[in-house]
Amino acid sequence: MVKNCHMMIFGSTGDLTYQKLLPAIFDLYKSKDLCDQFQLVCIGRKAYTLDEYLEPIGEQYHKQIEFHDFKKHILYFQMDFTNSEAYKTLTQFDFTKHWVFYLATAPRFFRLITESLQANQYLDQENGFKRIVFEKPFGENFEDAKTINQAIRNILEEDQIYRIDHYLGKEMIQNILLTRMYNNVIEMLWHKDAIESVEIVISEKDGVKNRGNYYDHSGALKDMVQNHIFQIVALIAMELPENLTPSEIRSEKNKILKKIQLTTDNVFGQYEGYHQEKDIPEGSKTETFVAMKLLIDSKRWENVPFYIKTGKALAIKHAHVVVRFKKNKGNVNENVLMIEIQPEEGIYLQMNSKMPGISTDVTKVTMNYCHSCLKYGAEPSAYSRLLLDTMLGDKSLFASWEEIETSWEIVDKVVKIKEKQELVIYEPYKMWDQYVLVEKGWWIDD
Numbered sequence: 001m002v003k004n005c006h007m008m009i010f011g012s013t014g015d016l017t018y019q020k021l022l023p024a025i026f027d028l029y030k031s032k033d034l035c036d037q038f039q040l041v042c043i044g045r046k047a048y049t050l051d052e053y054l055e056p057i058g059e060q061y062h063k064q065i066e067f068h069d070f071k072k073h074i075l076y077f078q079m080d081f082t083n084s085e086a087y088k089t090l091t092q093f094d095f096t097k098h099w100v101f102y103l104a105t106a107p108r109f110f111r112l113i114t115e116s117l118q119a120n121q122y123l124d125q126e127n128g129f130k131r132i133v134f135e136k137p138f139g140e141n142f143e144d145a146k147t148i149n150q151a152i153r154n155i156l157e158e159d160q161i162y163r164i165d166h167y168l169g170k171e172m173i174q175n176i177l178l179t180r181m182y183n184n185v186i187e188m189l190w191h192k193d194a195i196e197s198v199e200i201v202i203s204e205k206d207g208v209k210n211r212g213n214y215y216d217h218s219g220a221l222k223d224m225v226q227n228h229i230f231q232i233v234a235l236i237a238m239e240l241p242e243n244l245t246p247s248e249i250r251s252e253k254n255k256i257l258k259k260i261q262l263t264t265d266n267v268f269g270q271y272e273g274y275h276q277e278k279d280i281p282e283g284s285k286t287e288t289f290v291a292m293k294l295l296i297d298s299k300r301w302e303n304v305p306f307y308i309k310t311g312k313a314l315a316i317k318h319a320h321v322v323v324r325f326k327k328n329k330g331n332v333n334e335n336v337l338m339i340e341i342q343p344e345e346g347i348y349l350q351m352n353s354k355m356p357g358i359s360t361d362v363t364k365v366t367m368n369y370c371h372s373c374l375k376y377g378a379e380p381s382a383y384s385r386l387l388l389d390t391m392l393g394d395k396s397l398f399a400s401w402e403e404i405e406t407s408w409e410i411v412d413k414v415v416k417i418k419e420k421q422e423l424v425i426y427e428p429y430k431m432w433d434q435y436v437l438v439e440k441g442w443w444i445d446d
Helices: 015-030 050-057 065-073 084-092 107-119 142-153 171-181 212-237 246-257 382-392 401-419 432-439
Strands: 005-010 040-044 074-078 098-103 130-134 161-163 195-203 260-271 289-296 306-311 318-325 336-342 346-354 362-370 424-426
Touching (some): 005 015, 015 050, 065 074, 098 107, 098 382, 107 142, 130 382, 142 401, 161 401, 212 289
Parallel strands (some): 005 040, 005 098, 098 130, 195 306
Antiparallel strands (some): 195 318, 260 289, 289 306, 318 336, 346 362
16 A cells, blocks of 8 residues: 555646556555545646546446545546646645655646646655656657757756556556567577567557547557657567666667668558548548568667557457467478467467367467466456556656657657658558558568
């Protein structure tokens, strides 16, 4: 249990807070990871009563008995966080306790909020820690990210800064590194001589919904590739550290990110009807789909293609990593290792075996490890895990500035490549994402 730690959310009326943060904090409350004195302060511009503020999360929580007790710990506080003078009204809260400030806002407000908290002495740590969680994306491009980072580093120590990427809190993302480290049979084959290709897929069935204003400034490149996908690439391709300490893991990940090489094989798409979505300007060239072929400049991964694919309004919602091994002899199926991230979680190894009976034909068989099947009761969400880690001061699953800096350098180059290509318009909810890869000769799911 974390004692005497409170939380304040800026951007509390957005979808992120309603869909992810409030449920995650409620889960921590139910699991008794929060003390009885815990207070959650939700900052918003509109004049809401607490019941009006909580209305969007609907009956799914109001019907739970524990939620009525949890509500006693929530305070909705009306304030315009874009007005630096308004922060003086926060003096009614006791900032001598431990506090976590969560910035669920656009990155352009990161500096203003941090400087305003500091100007009013709310970040003083004499009697309790003060930590700030910065939601992704951290900045809108490389130069913007550097400016934000320098500004907040002038105020905060690095151990107060938590740059969150909720994908790092997912069970099977954490399992990538552990599977390699503690299974020598896999690590011994984790190189160019054994692996033909690696594919990373994060496919979303929904369109932009009510996030049009945010998404049109971001697109698939900044919303998914710069953070989630590059973090997965790094975990797969990094050299194993001697110790699983946060600093060593982040250092090895950044070394790999610096070795990513772009190729001319890229596809940028936009789904039909995107311009009709709420808050999307007419004629927007924002990409809702990205497929890229990457190479890594290292001896371990020389000439091994990494195919990445992500997009909205696709046929299905799923995320996985597929490692295809090189074929052996004869006309047999290749071995494939698949790490399922969502909606199911598990590891699957496709092998070759003799068919039963007198035939000597070879068929493919699958060895399954269903991680989801081992769950008993509700498992903490990625956000629950990361919020608790923030309160405990554990930065193992948070991205370092160096990783973010390197990722932005790469994405800025990709943006320039995208500007020279024509967006491919695709029909929503179809299997177009796979057909694109077929046309380019890239491997896709069987």
